[in-house]
Amino acid sequence: xxxxxxxxxxxxxxxxxxxxxxxxxxxxxxxxxxxxxxxxxxxxxxxxxxxxxxxxxxxxxxxxxxxxxxxxxxxxxxxxxxxxxxxxxxxxxxxxxxxxxxxxxxxxxxxxxxxxxxxxxxxxxxxxxxxxxxxxxxxxxxxxxxxxxxxxxxxxxxxxxxxxxxxxxxxxxxxxxxxxxxxxxxxxxxxxxxxxxxxxxxxxxxxxxxxxxxxxxxxxxxxxxxxxxxxxxxxxxxxxxxxxxxxxxxxxxxxxxxxxxxxxxxxxxxxxxxxxxxxxxxxxxxxxxxxxxxxxxxx
Numbered sequence: 001x002x003x004x005x006x007x008x009x010x011x012x013x014x015x016x017x018x019x020x021x022x023x024x025x026x027x028x029x030x031x032x033x034x035x036x037x038x039x040x041x042x043x044x045x046x047x048x049x050x051x052x053x054x055x056x057x058x059x060x061x062x063x064x065x066x067x068x069x070x071x072x073x074x075x076x077x078x079x080x081x082x083x084x085x086x087x088x089x090x091x092x093x094x095x096x097x098x099x100x101x102x103x104x105x106x107x108x109x110x111x112x113x114x115x116x117x118x119x120x121x122x123x124x125x126x127x128x129x130x131x132x133x134x135x136x137x138x139x140x141x142x143x144x145x146x147x148x149x150x151x152x153x154x155x156x157x158x159x160x161x162x163x164x165x166x167x168x169x170x171x172x173x174x175x176x177x178x179x180x181x182x183x184x185x186x187x188x189x190x191x192x193x194x195x196x197x198x199x200x201x202x203x204x205x206x207x208x209x210x211x212x213x214x215x216x217x218x219x220x221x222x223x224x225x226x227x228x229x230x231x232x233x234x235x236x237x238x239x240x241x242x243x244x245x246x247x248x249x250x251x252x253x254x255x256x257x258x259x260x261x262x263x264x265x266x267x268x269x270x271x272x273x274x275x276x277x278x279x280x281x282x283x284x285x286x287x288x289x290x291x292x293x294x295x296x297x298x299x
Contacts, residue, residue, distance in 0.1 A: 102131065145284055147266065149265060166261075168242075
């Protein structure tokens with residue numbers, strides 16, 4: 001036969017009754033209602049399978065079973081109190097390390113000024129930045145917080161949409177001086193385009209505009225997001241980039257401002273359990289406010 005199981009939360013009420021000597025006094029000390037404590041004692045007795053108190057006109061008298069469990073109950077309470085204090089320290093911690101995952105482009109051009117501001121606001125928090133287009137698995141703690149351009153679907157994650165990131169066609173002024181400036185989407189087919197190699201995102205974007213192209217239309221192709229951006233900045237041709245990146249590249253300008261490109265959603269994700277950490281929560285809340293401002297900043 002196994003050991004009896006019981007709700008440890010009832011031990012607090014049990015000790016209060018033992019120390020007070022009556023339900024009424026125990027309820028007063030706990031700020032609870034007497035019927036609630038009476039129900040707790042009945043539940044604990046039922047779960048343990050033994051009577052704990054004899055009800056008399058003068059109050060409650062603990063049975064031998066109750067007296068035998070007092071020391072162990074007090075040890076449980078001490079452990080619970082220690083756990084509560086530890087959790088309280090974690091909730092209010094101001095120092096520690098947070099691991100943040102984001103795409104290569106966001107890590108290179110969106111997050112640096114945000115993280116500089118974070119360090120100014122929270123000097124006790126160190127940040128480990130993982131720059132990868134692979135979606136870090138928050139469930140397995142590969143990162144504490146993730147900045148993602150797709151909505152996380154795992155039920156154990158808390159996801160908050162921060163912004164819609166505008167995308168734009170862009171080129172360096174030196175290229176436009178040589179090749180001219182396109183006036184309508186069809187004009188792009190007469191230009192040198194910087195495109196992706198295996199990723200078909202740009203091809204699908206043109207299809208939505210009613211323009212059919214293939215990867216062979218791209219004069220330069222790469223699936224590396226940072227290399228792609230640097231090619232546009234160097235004047236390799238017209239590319240398609242997040243609008244916030246333009247302020248980092250002198251001479252690069254948007255073209256076809258009326259070109260309708262679907263924006264890129266930006267999500268902030270964190271594991272439900274990790275978010276209880278005071279340090280992670282501080283960084284999460286800071287990013288939730290700072291990233292939208294950075295996305296909308298024009299200079």
